[in-house]
Amino acid sequence: MSTTRHHIxxxxxxxxxxxxxxxxxxxxxxxxxxxxxxxxxxxxxSSVIPTPRPRRALLVVxxxxxxxGAFAGWAHARAAAERDVPAARNTALTDVARTSEIKGRTDxxxxxxxxxDYAHPEAARKAVSSLLTGxxxxxxxxxxxxxxxxxxxxxxxxxxxxxxxxVERISGDRARVLVxxxxxxxxxxxxxxxxxxxxxxxxxWVRQEGRWLVSGIDTFGR
Amino acid sequence: xxxxxxxxxxxxxLVARPLLVAALALLLVAGGFAxxxxxxxxxxxxxxSAAYAVERDNALSAGEQSVQNLNTLDHxxxxxxxxxxxxxTTGELHSQLVAGRAKFEEQVRQAKTVSTAKVLSGAVTExxxxxxxxxxxxxxxxxxxxxxxxxxDKDSRxxxxxxxxxxxxxxxxxxxxxxxxxxxx
Numbered sequence: 268m269s270t271t272r273h274h275i276x277x278x279x280x281x282x283x284x285x286x287x288x289x290x291x292x293x294x295x296x297x298x299x300x301x302x303x304x305x306x307x308x309x310x311x312x313s314s315v316i317p318t319p320r321p322r323r324a325l326l327v328v329x330x331x332x333x334x335x336g337a338f339a340g341w342a343h344a345r346a347a348a349e350r351d352v353p354a355a356r357n358t359a360l361t362d363v364a365r366t367s368e369i370k371g372r373t374d375x376x377x378x379x380x381x382x383x384d385y386a387h388p389e390a391a392r393k394a395v396s397s398l399l400t401g402x403x404x405x406x407x408x409x410x411x412x413x414x415x416x417x418x419x420x421x422x423x424x425x426x427x428x429x430x431x432x433x434v435e436r437i438s439g440d441r442a443r444v445l446v447x448x449x450x451x452x453x454x455x456x457x458x459x460x461x462x463x464x465x466x467x468x469x470x471x472w473v474r475q476e477g478r479w480l481v482s483g484i485d486t487f488g489r
Numbered sequence: 490x491x492x493x494x495x496x497x498x499x500x501x502x503l504v505a506r507p508l509l510v511a512a513l514a515l516l517l518v519a520g521g522f523a524x525x526x527x528x529x530x531x532x533x534x535x536x537x538s539a540a541y542a543v544e545r546d547n548a549l550s551a552g553e554q555s556v557q558n559l560n561t562l563d564h565x566x567x568x569x570x571x572x573x574x575x576x577x578t579t580g581e582l583h584s585q586l587v588a589g590r591a592k593f594e595e596q597v598r599q600a601k602t603v604s605t606a607k608v609l610s611g612a613v614t615e616x617x618x619x620x621x622x623x624x625x626x627x628x629x630x631x632x633x634x635x636x637x638x639x640x641x642d643k644d645s646r647x648x649x650x651x652x653x654x655x656x657x658x659x660x661x662x663x664x665x666x667x668x669x670x671x672x673x674x
Contacts, residue, residue: 324509325508325509325512328509328512328513328515328516329512331516331519332512332515332516332519333519335516335519335520335522335523336519336522336523338523338526338527339519339522339523339525339526339527340526342523342526342527342529342530343526343529343530345530345533345534346526346529346530346532346533346534347533349530349533349534349536349539350533350536350539352539352542352543354539354542354543354545354546355538355539355542355543357542357546358538358542359545359612359613360541360542360545360613360616361538361539361541361542361545362538430666430667431614431626431646431648431666432614432626433612433613433614433625433626434612435610435611435612444612445610445611445612445626445628447626447646447666449668449669463668463669464668465646465666465668467609467628467644467646469610469628485610487609487610487628487630487644489644
């Protein structure tokens with residue numbers, strides 16, 4: 268028991284002894300003892316490094332590092348949580364440039380894909396081959412195959428115009444646009460005049476290798 | 490001469506206190522990360538587009554629900570249906586519905602129809618977050634059951650205008666997209 272107490276006392280003394288010196292060194296940078304480092308400081312040159320007590324400085328630096336590291340981690344998590352709102356994953360309207368780009372592409376693609384001029388059948392073929400991908404090819408064929416055959420026979424001109432469109436969602440390389448379109452067909456003979464029909468459907472886009480392609484045409488089960 | 494001094498300083502420091510220099514380097518790195526993620530957090534917290542996206546979705550779901558409400562009516566529970574119509578609308582549309590209620594009620598009571606509506610798809614075309622105004626396109630399928638006959642489906646291309654009143658989006662105008670020459674603009 269007594270040896271332990273002695274030991275504790277000795278450690279305390281040892282621990283307490285250097286403290287005043289340490290404080291002195293920090294509080295009074297003016298040289299009392301003539302040391303080479305102090306002389307340098309006195310002549311206006313910056314001292315190399317304060318020689319004493321590396322451990323305290325080290326501890327302070329380590330503590331600061333931990334603190335900053337912890338803040339970095341926490342702030343990163345907060346930023347991620349802040350951005351991870353489900354609504355924010357859909358950038359329709361929030362990304363103005365992309366929204367208007369997709370809208371513009373849709374208006375043009377619908378006009379190209381659903382219009383037909385018997386005098387220039389290659390235009391329709393070109394639109395199909397350059398704009399459609401995946402299941403959209405079959406969907407387009409199903410929607411327009413019969414109409415096109417009819418138009419070819421009766422030498423009709425079918426014009427489709429988007430009257431209203433709105434981007435439902437854009438998430439990364441995918442987008443979906445709701446379209447209201449009008450289709451007019453007229454034969455050159457003017458037998459039946461011009462007929463109008465309204466349509467509504469959604470166009471699905473996918474970006475492949477930097478190109479936006481129509482990947483689906485949703486006619487809502489019609 | 491003065492140019493070489495920092496270099497000498499660093500070398501001297503490395504020799505005298507390698508651990509402290511290493512710790513300082515780590516501190517610098519941690520400081521960099523802290524600053525970067527701090528800025529990122531600030532930006533995320535002040536990102537208006539997230540709030541705008543939330544408001545867009547609020548407007549759309551309110552728009553879809555309201556359009557569905559206004560196309561749903563059961564002659565057996567006319568009062569409840571028409572109350573819902575009125576609570577889904579505001580502004581001019583609301584006034585029109587209130588003004589025409591009695592007459593309309595009478596018509597439906599005689600026709601004995603049951604209408605149900607389903608929103609197929611919807612999207613916001615415009616959203617003014619500050620003014621609290623929005624425009625929506627809604628693809629709608631309405632099923633009408635007449636007393637003796639079978640149900641008939643009809644697809645409608647709806648254009649709606651929404652106004653935010655007391656924090657809630659309500660329909661202030663509703664119509665069908667016209668077909669033909671007139672619709673072009």
